[in-house]
Amino acid sequence: MAKIADKVDLYDDRGNKLVGDVPITAISPLRNPAMKKICSLVTRSAAVNLAGLEMRIKTGAIAGKEMVIRGKTMNLDIVGKASAIASEMKDMLSVDGAAARVDPIMGGKRILVEVPPERILADYSAARVNTMAALTQAVMDVCNVDMWHADIVKGGVWGGYPQDPDMTGTVVATLVDVPIRNEGPGFALRNIPVNHIAATVRKRAMPGAALSMILEEAACYEMGDAIGPFERGHLLDLAYEGLNANNMLYTMVKENGKDGTVASVTYSLVEKAKADGVIKAKTKLGSGYTVYGTNDLQMWNAYASAGMLAAVMVNAAAMRAGQSVPSNVMYFNEMIEHETGLPGVDYGKAQGASVASAFFSHSIYGGGGPGVFHGNHIVTRHAKGQFIPCFCAAMCIDADTLYFTPARTSGLYGEVLGAIPEFAEPLKAVAEGAKKVM
Amino acid sequence: MPQYTPGSSIIGKNRRKFMDKSQKLEKLRDISEEDIVRLLAHRAPGEEYKSIHPPIAEMEEPECAVREMVEPTEGAKAGDRIRYVQFTDSMQFAPTTPRIRPMMWYNRHRGIDVGVLSGRTIVEGRERDVEKITKEYMDNETYDTARTGLRGRSVHGHSLRLDPNGNMFDALRRWAYDEKSGNVKYVKDMVGGAMDKEITLGKPLSDDELRKRTTMFRNAQGGVWMEGEDPEVADVISEIHWNRTCGGFQPFTARDKIKGNKGVGVKGMKLYTPKGGVE
Numbered sequence: 001m002a003k004i005a006d007k008v009d010l011y012d013d014r015g016n017k018l019v020g021d022v023p024i025t026a027i028s029p030l031r032n033p034a035m036k037k038i039c040s041l042v043t044r045s046a047a048v049n050l051a052g053l054e055m056r057i058k059t060g061a062i063a064g065k066e067m068v069i070r071g072k073t074m075n076l077d078i079v080g081k082a083s084a085i086a087s088e089m090k091d092m093l094s095v096d097g098a099a100a101r102v103d104p105i106m107g108g109k110r111i112l113v114e115v116p117p118e119r120i121l122a123d124y125s126a127a128r129v130n131t132m133a134a135l136t137q138a139v140m141d142v143c144n145v146d147m148w149h150a151d152i153v154k155g156g157v158w159g160g161y162p163q164d165p166d167m168t169g170t171v172v173a174t175l176v177d178v179p180i181r182n183e184g185p186g187f188a189l190r191n192i193p194v195n196h197i198a199a200t201v202r203k204r205a206m207p208g209a210a211l212s213m214i215l216e217e218a219a220c221y222e223m224g225d226a227i228g229p230f231e232r233g234h235l236l237d238l239a240y241e242g243l244n245a246n247n248m249l250y251t252m253v254k255e256n257g258k259d260g261t262v263a264s265v266t267y268s269l270v271e272k273a274k275a276d277g278v279i280k281a282k283t284k285l286g287s288g289y290t291v292y293g294t295n296d297l298q299m300w301n302a303y304a305s306a307g308m309l310a311a312v313m314v315n316a317a318a319m320r321a322g323q324s325v326p327s328n329v330m331y332f333n334e335m336i337e338h339e340t341g342l343p344g345v346d347y348g349k350a351q352g353a354s355v356a357s358a359f360f361s362h363s364i365y366g367g368g369g370p371g372v373f374h375g376n377h378i379v380t381r382h383a384k385g386q387f388i389p390c391f392c393a394a395m396c397i398d399a400d401t402l403y404f405t406p407a408r409t410s411g412l413y414g415e416v417l418g419a420i421p422e423f424a425e426p427l428k429a430v431a432e433g434a435k436k437v438m
Numbered sequence: 439m440p441q442y443t444p445g446s447s448i449i450g451k452n453r454r455k456f457m458d459k460s461q462k463l464e465k466l467r468d469i470s471e472e473d474i475v476r477l478l479a480h481r482a483p484g485e486e487y488k489s490i491h492p493p494i495a496e497m498e499e500p501e502c503a504v505r506e507m508v509e510p511t512e513g514a515k516a517g518d519r520i521r522y523v524q525f526t527d528s529m530q531f532a533p534t535t536p537r538i539r540p541m542m543w544y545n546r547h548r549g550i551d552v553g554v555l556s557g558r559t560i561v562e563g564r565e566r567d568v569e570k571i572t573k574e575y576m577d578n579e580t581y582d583t584a585r586t587g588l589r590g591r592s593v594h595g596h597s598l599r600l601d602p603n604g605n606m607f608d609a610l611r612r613w614a615y616d617e618k619s620g621n622v623k624y625v626k627d628m629v630g631g632a633m634d635k636e637i638t639l640g641k642p643l644s645d646d647e648l649r650k651r652t653t654m655f656r657n658a659q660g661g662v663w664m665e666g667e668d669p670e671v672a673d674v675i676s677e678i679h680w681n682r683t684c685g686g687f688q689p690f691t692a693r694d695k696i697k698g699n700k701g702v703g704v705k706g707m708k709l710y711t712p713k714g715g716v717e
Contacts, residue, residue, distance in 0.1 A: 013504075202500055204500055204503070253507050254507050258508075260548065261545060263440075264545075270440070287444060287445060289674070290441065297681075297684075313508070317505055318510060318548040319511060320505075320514040320549075323551050324552075327552050327553055334540075335544070338541070341677040341678055343681040347683075347689065393504070396500070397502065397504060399491050399494070401490055
């Protein structure tokens, strides 16, 4: 198998060079320390809604508002005792020298939990269930709950579990969902709605797309899609689309910012690919139309992926609305294929996924919206890696024109995760991480 | 300079003309802005635009580099609601088609969301941007008064036979044909609601004229037969097909190194319909 020899320069979201001559292997989620930390924290972090737990136990709505058991109520000062509860949880979740992080926030209404990596032996669900178990035990201890009332606390914390393995109504939220909610093996990191990511980066489109793509591509590694000779394609896509490699994404958005359209970005990208020697004229047809060819489809795909995200950014930002992603993806790819004869992003799969995504994001089938999209769905899971960052970027740009806004669906994630530097500034963190493994 | 799309026939040329924003589309009529508002039925003529957020200049936008680089449209700047316009194009040689409309609009307009569903094409956008697009594309050569319809709902008709005067079927009877003058007028708005006045769109183009202006390959009724008369279009589609297929298999292997018969359905393709199609 040929060694991966490509190098790129990494730039931030304002076109400043962060680090040059980075071998793309240094931005692999298997090697880059910042990416490893992001993926690890995503699976190990949990947000506890203590105020919600207190209210549920008080009203008997133990597994959400539709699951009320009258008489099964208690008045417990859970929020008031948040510090004591957090302290007990920390003792229980820490493993010898590896301390768990259990911090009460918002005056004790919430607790941020990071279980130590040592807690997870095989299944990432350990983070969630151990947090729930520790919370149950801590509340019972701190609030002196006896055996006859223990079920109320347990129901309040665990929601509909175990009758419902989805844990409907639980007060413990994690970014990754329970394994049965995954479309298939390796999908855990793709099962995060883009609004959570948009809120985490404080609605900045380029860092949002970067964080979204890091998680998507990490999942591609986990699902066996980036194996052997396929790995180079994934790394190039991640570099050019997600990490603004060679400042190409930034430049295309800037050049087309004032009066550009989806089509003008498409043609900018084709010119760039020609100038960089990625594509070359192959044959000339009767009308004068030139069919282009390439010796490096993986590099072409990376260029096309960056162009697709730039087209979405330019159109969505002109509209200051996030709804146009599927259509922009569809016609960026359609026009680039018509312009060159070369394949669209992920060899036609981005375009294919865009059709059904348009239906699902425009209330034609049910009441979804682009903000709650993630890569873990039958209509979005192809293309792998390149597609979902476009949704995240558009939701960052949206001026609250949609029903599912980041503020509405993901405020808690934004407050909690946005405080972690790797999540808030993924472009910078990945560049710093790359320096360590170059 | 982009090449837009292949084809040496009149269809290829028309497609490129519609997509190329440096080419001005011919204006065939002039519907007043007030009548456009009537037809769309999103607001009453003279009524102020409703907004869903304050003007962008008054909002505190996040410190996002993309927002700073990209200028919002007039409608977005003002915080207009998202509204839509939708056109149905008859398969009987309407000037444009759902195949071409999105590529035409994405070349010529920014800040829009275009969707195609069988015979109709919708474009969503900020209200004043949508009104501008509606006026432009009801006035210009992409709209024929008989073969194109402004239809918000009950859009069907694109694949049906025409009436004796050459008009496309409309279940809601939004349009009426004046046999004396030969003009088509709209008597109901885009969704079939009542209007306070009728709006005359004008005379339809002749069949010969439509065949010269259409962007549709059609192997029937004197249309251009793509496979037989403009094969380079099918050749490029075939090229895209094989690039997708081989890239989807092993993007790191050159196409000519992948074994197997890759000529299926391309050269010497057996066509079961003769020139002129089967009526």
